[in-house]
Amino acid sequence: MHQRLSHLRRDERGMTLVFVGAGLAAFLAATTLAIDVGMYMTAKSQAQNSADAAAHAGAVALAFNDYNDRTPTGPAVRSALTTGLSNKVLKQSVSLTAADVTFPTSPTGQNDRVAVTVYRTTARGNAVPTFMARIFGVTSADIIASATAQAAPANAETCVMPFTIPDKWIENSDSSGTADGPWSPSSTFDINRTQGNSQNTGVALANPDVYVPPWQTGATGYNASTDKGLQIILKNNNQNKVAPSMYNPWDFPGSTGGNDYRNNIAGCNQNIVKIQDNMTPENGNMVGPTKDGVDALVAQDSSAYWDTGCNCVMGSAYAKSPRIAVIPLYNPMLYAQGQQSGKSQPQLQVANYLGFFIEGIDGSGNVTGRVTPVSGIISGAPTIAAFPMAIRIVN
Numbered sequence: 433m434h435q436r437l438s439h440l441r442r443d444e445r446g447m448t449l450v451f452v453g454a455g456l457a458a459f460l461a462a463t464t465l466a467i468d469v470g471m472y473m474t475a476k477s478q479a480q481n482s483a484d485a486a487a488h489a490g491a492v493a494l495a496f497n498d499y500n501d502r503t504p505t506g507p508a509v510r511s512a513l514t515t516g517l518s519n520k521v522l523k524q525s526v527s528l529t530a531a532d533v534t535f536p537t538s539p540t541g542q543n544d545r546v547a548v549t550v551y552r553t554t555a556r557g558n559a560v561p562t563f564m565a566r567i568f569g570v571t572s573a574d575i576i577a578s579a580t581a582q583a584a585p586a587n588a589e590t591c592v593m594p595f596t597i598p599d600k601w602i603e604n605s606d607s608s609g610t611a612d613g614p615w616s617p618s619s620t621f622d623i624n625r626t627q628g629n630s631q632n633t634g635v636a637l638a639n640p641d642v643y644v645p646p647w648q649t650g651a652t653g654y655n656a657s658t659d660k661g662l663q664i665i666l667k668n669n670n671q672n673k674v675a676p677s678m679y680n681p682w683d684f685p686g687s688t689g690g691n692d693y694r695n696n697i698a699g700c701n702q703n704i705v706k707i708q709d710n711m712t713p714e715n716g717n718m719v720g721p722t723k724d725g726v727d728a729l730v731a732q733d734s735s736a737y738w739d740t741g742c743n744c745v746m747g748s749a750y751a752k753s754p755r756i757a758v759i760p761l762y763n764p765m766l767y768a769q770g771q772q773s774g775k776s777q778p779q780l781q782v783a784n785y786l787g788f789f790i791e792g793i794d795g796s797g798n799v800t801g802r803v804t805p806v807s808g809i810i811s812g813a814p815t816i817a818a819f820p821m822a823i824r825i826v827n
Contacts, residue, residue, distance in 0.1 A: 468565045471522070472573050475552065475560045478521040479577035482528075483550045484825055486516030490533060490546035491581035495821035496805045499583075499657045504530035512548050521575065527556035538582060538826075545826065547580040582826045585646070585818035586808025587707045589758050589785050591700035594693050595679040595722065596711060597666060598764035599653040599783045601643040609637050617664045621674035621764040624772055643765045645783050647707070651817035653761065653784045656805040661743040664788075666799040668717045672771075674764045679799070681714035681722070682760075682780055690721040697725025698732075705760055707815050711780040719797035726793040729755060738789055738802045745789055745804065758806055758820070759786045785820050 490512030497507035509530050516528045527550070534547045552558050552575040559572035603615035607626040612619070623640040644652045669678035681693060684701050693714065705711075733755050736748040745753050763783040770779045787806025793799045808820030 468562045475521050475575050479550055479575045482516050482519035482526050483548050483577040483579035485519050486512040486548040487546050487579040487581035489515035491583045491823045495583035502535050509533045516550055521552050526550035526552055527558055544584055545580050545582045549578040551576055580827050582824055583821045584814045586810055586820040586822040587815040587818055588704050588809045588811040590702050590704055592705050592758045592760050594696040595681050596760045596762045596780055597676055597679050598674050599761040601641050601652050601764055604639045604641050605637050617676045621768055623768055646815050646817035654786055654819050656819055659803045662803040668719055668797050674767050681718040682711040683714050693718050694721040694725040698728035706811055707782050709782045713777050713780055722797050723793050726799055755790045757788045757790055759788050761786055784818055
């Protein structure tokens with residue numbers, strides 16, 4: 433008996449079942465990790481893509497459709513919903529409602545952000561089902577993803593036009609001191625009395641026109657929302673007037689002469705132009721090259737037109753018509769002060785930009801167009817009240 437009990441104590445044949453059972457448990461755990469956790473990570477990534485795309489679309493609509501409409505039926509919310517729902521998670525749409533689209537303020541206090549949260553959760557009735565984890569009683573997993581996009585004022589541009597007009601100001605008086613506000617495209621910027629074509633009289637107006645640049649509080653410049661659709665006819669400037677309807681040709685770094693000027697209108701000069709840069713005035717009036725360049729630009733998208741019903745470009749062959757130009761706006765105060773000091777060349781400092789859909793040009797070189805929102809880039813800190821907007825995901 434003693435020998436039999438001693439033999440049983442040393443018998444290891446039953447350990448095989450123990451090892452098989454432990455191995456099977458490890459295999460199931462590894463399978464769960466490989467399949468369900470992998471599926472969860474894929475779903476999480478796709479949900480984040482949905483949230484990112486929705487927030488970006490909402491910010492684009494906020495900047496270019498209606499910056500003030502943040503209602504559940506407004507373009508920002510509708511664009512966010514449409515885009516978010518079209519980006520599926522494991523072949524199923526996320527849960528996304530108007531209440532999931534919010535408009536938080538940025539750290540600077542600007543109301544320029546769109547935040548979106550998308551769901552695939554049990555509470556929303558669309559949780560992601562598990563496969564192997566069901567063995568352990570886990571039948572589904574909740575997925576939530578959030579993103580915030582910002583429509584931030586830009587302070588730099590590429591592909592700008594080689595001609596410039598003044599930024600908008602508060603119109604108080606004409607050159608004789610007579611009150612003549614409000615501002616219109618036919619206004620002139622006046623801070624001193626004039627005498628003939630001379631601005632250098634040294635006699636200040638009692639109620640001069642006022643300009644505040646976009647990097648200061650209370651900026652007076654063009655606004656993409658309130659000025660959208662405004663028609664302006666641009667004429668070649670004789671350098672005696674500061675007027676919205678008068679344009680001044682200028683030279684890009686490395687560009688001189690009529691051919692470069694024409695090509696910079698019809699094409700895209702990749703030089704980055706920043707707010708507060710100085711532009712070099714072009715010596716000639718460039719009427720001929722302006723007409724040639726604008727004609728070539730219009731021909732690239734000849735079917736496009738400005739629709740006053742939607743207050744937007746219609747009929748374009750492009751997602752964004754090449755006829756939507758970016759015009760650098762110069763600081764009218766510096767220009768006027770230079771005139772009064774007797775400078776031979778006006779100071780053309782970039783103060784802002786203007787989105788401008790070019791409708792056409794006549795034989796005299798007068799360019800007709802409409803103010804329209806336009807995108808830009810940010811180089812350094814954004815400028816508080818710049819006209820163009822840069823769309824970016826911020827978190």
